[in-house]
């Protein structure tokens with residue numbers, strides 16, 4: 427399954443940390459990349475740095491026009507899932523989504539999301555119908571979608587790799603030029 431995150435409404439002066447975390451969660455939990463409808467290069471740099479050390483090929487593309495990206499995605503056979511507390515409960519639709527979508531664009535907002543997004547989405551999905559956070563909503567959505575398999579993923583070409591421990595910390599460092 428190919429999953430891409432589309433982050434809308436990023437405000438460079440106040441959302442840097444949250445948007446970075448949206449990207450890090452996407453990367454760690456099985457998405458292929460993040461499209462950012464803002465031209466904040468700092469976000470791109472910090473997520474690239476994580477990927478450089480921790481492996482995989484997660485991409486970040488900033489300054490995208492979200493309407494064009496959604497249109498292109500749909501023309502390429504992809505489906506769009508907008509995460510919103512107003513949507514259908516994830517438990518009621520996740521099975522249908524898993525069966526019918528091979529390519530999924532997950533849309534998360536920051537401030538008020540334009541109504542056009544609700545209309546363009548194939549699914550408007552609520553991770554519970556209470557307001558919370560785009561980071562939590564994305565993490566839970568990715569986990570329900572992939573049924574936990576993403577938690578065992580290996581990242582190719584990692585310079586840093588954790589050796590899981592019951593207690594303490596162990597890390598393999600495979601490149602001295604960090």
Ligand SMILES: C[S@@+](CC[C@H](N)C(=O)[O-])C[C@H]1O[C@@H](n2cnc3c(N)ncnc32)[C@H](O)[C@@H]1O
Pocket residue numbers: 509510511512533534535536537538539551552553554555556557558559560561563
């Ligand atoms: C802090 S919320 C802001 C929501 C905003 N007040 C609105 O009316 O769209 C930011 C984002 O978190 C996500 N989010 C928050 N609660 C959610 C929920 N219960 N289910 C799914 N997504 C949620 C949505 O993607 C939302 O755009």
